[in-house]
Amino acid sequence: MQRVVYMQDRDDGQRMKDVVYVHPPSYRGEEFPNPAGLPRPVVGGLPFPWVTPMADGKPLFREIERVKAELCRRLWGCQVCGMDLDSTAWVALKEPAEGSAVVSSAAIHPACLRLAVQYCPVLGDPAMGYAFTEVYEDDIVAVTDESPNRNGRAPAARWHLRAATETSRPDRVRTFHSLSDVRG
Template sequence: MTAPRALDGLPCLECARPLLFDEANGWVVCATAQCVAMGMEMPLWRAARRRDAADPNPAGWPRPLLGGLPVPWITVVAAGRAWFRHLHGDRLRDCQTGWLCQVCGELLPELAWVVVTEEGHVVTPAGMHQRCRVLATSRCPHLQAAGRRLRDVEVTRERIISGGRPWAQVRSPVSWQDWTLLGDKLTLSTVNAHMVIHSPAARGCG
C-alpha cells in the first residue's frame, strides 16, 4: 500500500501547506497540526474545484493531452497532472443528468455510446459520442488491457437504469449513480460495434 504523499501544486486553503493525497481512495487531507482544517478529508476533485484558477480541463473537442494521453472531461486534473484513476464527481453527475459526453463534456445526441460488462453494468457510467468512444477505446489503458470482456453499445436514455431507477425518473441526485442497461443480459446481437477485451473494470482511465 502506498503511503499518502504531499501534493505540492495543491495547497490547503487555510494554511497554504501542501495537502496529503491518498491515491488508493482519491482523498486529500491537511496534516498540518496548527491548521484549522487539519484532518478534514475531501475527494481530490472537490479540493481541485475550490481553487480560483482557470479550468485546466475544460469541455470541448479536441481533448487536451497530458502525459501523452487525451484527458476526458470527467478526469480530475490537479497539481499539474491528470489523475486518470480518479473521476470528477460533479462532472460525472452532470454528464448523467444532462446527457453530456464523459469525454468532451458536450451534449450528446439521442443515441450515445456506453461501455458495458457482460452483465450490462456500464463502466464509467456516462455516455459518449461516436468520435469520443473511438478515442477512449483506442487510447485508454483500462479499455485496452486484457482480462475482461467489455462491449461498446449504442443506447438511448430509455435503456439506462440509474441507481436502480429508469433514467427519466431520476431527479437532481446529490452524486453520480451506477448505471446498468434495461433488458436481459447483453448478447453479441445487441452490440452495434466491436467487442474489446478489458482488465477488471476500474472507476477511471489510466
Template structure:
C-alpha cells in the same frame, strides 16, 4: 453542455490549466485529457473521475470524454453483453470519443477484460440501488435496461466486442 453555465472554471492546484468541454481534448503528458478527469498536483489523475462532472454528464446526457451534449444515441461500455449489465464508464460517450477512450485507456482497451460496447438511447441506462458488499450504505449503479422496458421495445440492440468495435472504425 445543455443550459449549464460554468462560472469561474476550476483551477487545478493553482495552475493555469483549464479543462473546458469540447474537441480536440487538451493533451497532457502525451494523452488526451477527458473532461471528467481531475488534475492533481503532479498532473492528470487518469484513474479518477470528477464526480460532479460525471453526474452532470449522466443527468444532462453529456459525453464524459469531451463534455459536449450527446446526440440522440450514445455509446457505453458494459461489464458483459446482456441486459442489466453494469455500465463501467462514468457516463455515455459519442462514438468518436469512445474510440479515443478505447485507444488511450488501458482498462477500456484491454481485450482480456471482455467488455461489451453498445449504442444506447438516454432511457436505456438507469440508476439501480445496490447494497455495497462492505456493509456500507446502499449505492447507485448505472445499468443497461432491457430494450423491452424502454419506449422503443422493438429496437434491436447490438453488443460489440473490442475487436468488433475496432473493425467498425475501419
C-alpha cells in the same frame, strides 16, 4: 439553473451528498480547469478526458471528477469531451446482456469511445471482456446495490442497461459489440 446532486467519498470512507447548481451549457466552461470540447488537450502524450480531475496542475488519469460525471449523466453529455450527446451514444458494459452493469455512469460519442479504447488501459484491455452498445438516454437506469459485501466506498447505486422492452423503443433490437468492433 439546474440542481445536480451527487455522492462524494470522504476521507473516513463514508459517502456524503453534495449539491452543485449549474446553468447549462455553462457547466462546460471556465468554472472547470479542463474545459469541454474537441480536440482534447494532450498531457504527457495522452488525451485529457473532460471528467478527469487535476491536482497540482496535473491530470489524475486514474480518477474521475464525480461532479462532471454526474453532470454528463444527468444532462446527457459525453464524459470524454464534455459536449452534449446526440439522441444516441455508446456505453461499455461488463457483459453483453440486457441488465448488464455499465462500466461508467455516463455515455460517450462514437468518436470519443474510439479515443477512449485507444488510450484507456482499462477500456482498451481485451482481457476485461467489455461489450459496447449504442444507447438512448432512457436505456440507462440506476440499480441499488444492496449486496452484503459492498464496501462503504462503493456507490450505493450502479448504472445498468435497462431492457429494451422497458424503454420508449421496446421493439428495437439492441446490438452488442466487442472491443475489436469498436476499434475497427
